[in-house]
Amino acid sequence: MRTRFVALTLALVLVLGMAFTASAKVTLRHWDWHQPRMNLKLKYMEEYEKLNPDVTFETQVIGWEDYWTRLMSGVAGGDVPDIAQFHNSQTQAFLNHLEAYPADLFDYDRYKEEIINFEAAYLFDGTFHFYPVGIMTGLIFYNTDLWEAAGLTEADIPTTWDEFAVIAKRLTQYDDNGDIQIAGFVPNGILGVFWLDLHYQLGGKLYGEDAKTVDWYNDAGIQALEYIEKLIYEDRVTEMGFLSFSEAMGTGHAGMVYSWSWLGGELNNNYPDLNWAVFRLPTFDGKLAPGPIARNNHETGMSVMKAARPENKRAAFEFLKWLYEETDYLVEVNLILGTAPSNVNLLDDPRITSDPLISAIAEQVPYTNIPGEIPFEVENDYGLGMLEDLIFFGYPAAEALRTAEAEANGVLAERPVKWYVEDLYTPVAE
Amino acid sequence: MSPVERIKAIDAKKRFVMAVLIPTILFFLFFNVIPIFYAFYISFHEMDFLNPPKFVALDNYKALIGDTHLTSSLLVTAKFAVTTVFIGGAFALFFALLINSVKRGQAILRTVYFLPVMTSLVAVGVIWGWLYQPRFGLLNEVLKLFGIPRQMWLSSPTTALPSAIAASIWQGMGYTIVIFLAGLNAIPESYYEAAQVDGANTLQKTWYITLPLLRPTFVYLLITGFITGFQVFDQLYVMKGPLNSTRGFIELLYTRAFSYYQMGRASAMAFLLFAIIVTLTLIQFKIVSRNQVEH
Numbered sequence: 243m244r245t246r247f248v249a250l251t252l253a254l255v256l257v258l259g260m261a262f263t264a265s266a267k268v269t270l271r272h273w274d275w276h277q278p279r280m281n282l283k284l285k286y287m288e289e290y291e292k293l294n295p296d297v298t299f300e301t302q303v304i305g306w307e308d309y310w311t312r313l314m315s316g317v318a319g320g321d322v323p324d325i326a327q328f329h330n331s332q333t334q335a336f337l338n339h340l341e342a343y344p345a346d347l348f349d350y351d352r353y354k355e356e357i358i359n360f361e362a363a364y365l366f367d368g369t370f371h372f373y374p375v376g377i378m379t380g381l382i383f384y385n386t387d388l389w390e391a392a393g394l395t396e397a398d399i400p401t402t403w404d405e406f407a408v409i410a411k412r413l414t415q416y417d418d419n420g421d422i423q424i425a426g427f428v429p430n431g432i433l434g435v436f437w438l439d440l441h442y443q444l445g446g447k448l449y450g451e452d453a454k455t456v457d458w459y460n461d462a463g464i465q466a467l468e469y470i471e472k473l474i475y476e477d478r479v480t481e482m483g484f485l486s487f488s489e490a491m492g493t494g495h496a497g498m499v500y501s502w503s504w505l506g507g508e509l510n511n512n513y514p515d516l517n518w519a520v521f522r523l524p525t526f527d528g529k530l531a532p533g534p535i536a537r538n539n540h541e542t543g544m545s546v547m548k549a550a551r552p553e554n555k556r557a558a559f560e561f562l563k564w565l566y567e568e569t570d571y572l573v574e575v576n577l578i579l580g581t582a583p584s585n586v587n588l589l590d591d592p593r594i595t596s597d598p599l600i601s602a603i604a605e606q607v608p609y610t611n612i613p614g615e616i617p618f619e620v621e622n623d624y625g626l627g628m629l630e631d632l633i634f635f636g637y638p639a640a641e642a643l644r645t646a647e648a649e650a651n652g653v654l655a656e657r658p659v660k661w662y663v664e665d666l667y668t669p670v671a672e
Numbered sequence: 673m674s675p676v677e678r679i680k681a682i683d684a685k686k687r688f689v690m691a692v693l694i695p696t697i698l699f700f701l702f703f704n705v706i707p708i709f710y711a712f713y714i715s716f717h718e719m720d721f722l723n724p725p726k727f728v729a730l731d732n733y734k735a736l737i738g739d740t741h742l743t744s745s746l747l748v749t750a751k752f753a754v755t756t757v758f759i760g761g762a763f764a765l766f767f768a769l770l771i772n773s774v775k776r777g778q779a780i781l782r783t784v785y786f787l788p789v790m791t792s793l794v795a796v797g798v799i800w801g802w803l804y805q806p807r808f809g810l811l812n813e814v815l816k817l818f819g820i821p822r823q824m825w826l827s828s829p830t831t832a833l834p835s836a837i838a839a840s841i842w843q844g845m846g847y848t849i850v851i852f853l854a855g856l857n858a859i860p861e862s863y864y865e866a867a868q869v870d871g872a873n874t875l876q877k878t879w880y881i882t883l884p885l886l887r888p889t890f891v892y893l894l895i896t897g898f899i900t901g902f903q904v905f906d907q908l909y910v911m912k913g914p915l916n917s918t919r920g921f922i923e924l925l926y927t928r929a930f931s932y933y934q935m936g937r938a939s940a941m942a943f944l945l946f947a948i949i950v951t952l953t954l955i956q957f958k959i960v961s962r963n964q965v966e967h
């Protein structure tokens with residue numbers, strides 16, 4: 243009887259002990275859409291698990307096209323990851339479902355000093371919900387073999403758009419029928435976005451007052467678009483129906499293209515034999531200040547979901563604090579993504595300065611602006627994307643702008659922009 | 673009788689049939705019927721699955737009136753459906769008659785024409801996109817050999833939709849050919865022999881015997897062709913043309929649902945399409961039910 247009682251008590255203590263140990267373990271679920279970035283995170287997660295045996299991770303990579311639908315379904319169905327990789331294009335939809343980074347763990351005041359565009363790009367009602375990682379902007383990519391074959395050197399890299407047009411013409415090659423074989427400059431597939439940067443350089447903006455409308459049909463907009471028209475129809479450096487900018491660059495049919503810096507990763511992965519380099523955008527007067535000379539956008543970090551369990555949320559933030567501020571993750575992820583670190587203290591890191599793509603972004607970024615949210619259809623089918631179609635279909639610049647502006651305003655009337663920060667840009671002293 | 677006794681009373685064959693049917697019915701109920709009713713419910717709400725739904729009565733349906741983007745996408749879809757059914761059908765009939773007239777190798781020809789049907793629509797769209805590339809695509813290189821100036825194909829708003837339709841007709845024609853071949857094989861040979869005796873030539877046999885007796889096949893292909901055509905998505909999504917010249921109704925619905933999270937509005941669009949397809953189907957039934965031809 244006594245033996246049984248002791249055995250029973252010991253068994254109970256063992257079971258309770260195991261239950262206690264089991265309940266102290268936290269499993270953090272994480273979703274991302276970018277496999278290379280996830281691979282980097284897995285490396286750090288493994289390290290974190292060794293340092294914190296009570297924490298384990300469950301990860302999943304979901305393709306970009308399905309990611310937001312899955313997350314939306316997860317929010318609706320109560321099945322969300324604790325930590326979700328985020329993108330600021332989804333801010334309006336998901337902001338109310340993201341937990342604010344706690345001020346006791348994350349130094350808001352320091353971020354205001356150290357993070358580029360922190361208040362404009364990250365603060366909503368005084369709190370931030372996704373960590374600042376990197377910044378992307380538009381650059382000129384060029385084929386160094388074609389550049390050399392045309393007798394050009396690094397000294398010929400243009401700083402004005404007039405110089406740029408001359409270089410583009412020099413790089414263009416025609417076949418015996420007079421058709422373009424190698425395009426000197428290919429904005430095909432991204433013409434509207436390229437135009438917006440030129441528009442900024444001439445003093446224009448994306449939005450009108452309070453972002454209720456766009457503000458494209460004006461002197462600056464027309465002048466910017468007429469420059470592009472001249473490249474196409476007078477200088478003949480590209481034409482309607484030519485390959486898109488990424489295809490043309492990758493297959494060696496473009497001397498130069500305009501693209502955001504993500505193209506670097508695509509070229510390295512899909513066209514490893516291509517020799518390419520980048521330079522910052524020229525301007526109409528050759529100067530960068532006061533700016534803005536282009537748009538930027540932030541490649542944002544991870545968010546903790548509001549629907550995560552309370553004990554998981556704290557553990558998640560503690561992991562993110564460690565990852566972002568006590569490891570080399572931020573440098574390494576920016577190298578993978580081809581973005582310049584949002585934190586100015588990292589811009590001098592030798593790994594960053596030795597990367598020519600990120601150096602070019604870092605040079606340009608202080609002179610770039612983030613307008614806030616741009617609805618999908620304003621950036622594509624009924625706005626900037628339409629501008630390209632109109633120009634290639636022969637519309638004069640003014641009429642193209644008027645038409646595209648009207649379509650974009652129609653979209654905004656139905657789907658107003660809530661996150662608008664375009665006026666927060668601070669001109670840089672000359 | 674208890675429920676268990678009732679089940680035991682049903683003979684084994686019926687029990688087997690029920691055992692097979694019930695999962696299918698349940699699957700159909702949970703993945704088709706219930707979602708359709710739920711979509712109908714959503715269409716009366718402002719809903720994005722991220723916030724509580726807000727009842728808006730008929731606002732989502734009213735918003736469809738005067739929606740120019742919707743009208744233009746519906747026009748694109750209608751042009752696609754009409755062209756693929758009639759022109760695609762005409763080509764398919766022509767090839768089916770040719771294949772049917774061949775004494776040996778019919779099976780091989782059927783397979784060759786059916787191969788594109790088995791190919792992924794997205795893959796077809798991507799490959800045709802490359803064929804249509806105005807500067808470096810194969811089609812323009814072939815035209816150049818004949819001295820024909822290069823065409824813009826998918827790069828021009830005037831030729832983009834016809835180009836996408838041509839690729840779709842190529843991809844789907846094999847299915848229509850197979851259906852026509854089945855219809856042709858059902859026509860008794862004795863009719864042609866009798867016509868031969870009466871001195872009818874090939875054209876007369878086709879016009880007075882083949883076409884009238886293929887009427888049921890025409891009806892089937894017409895109705896199913898319109899139903900499928902009005903739901904086109906993959907081909908037009910992949911083979912995009914400028915100025916939204918190939919933006920179909922389903923693509924617009926998809927964008928509103930999954931890019932803008934306007935589930936209520938997208939659901940209303942879905943039911944509008946349903947109403948259009950049902951109306952067209954009923955009209956077709958009414959027209960074709962007249963002047964039936966029997967063997």
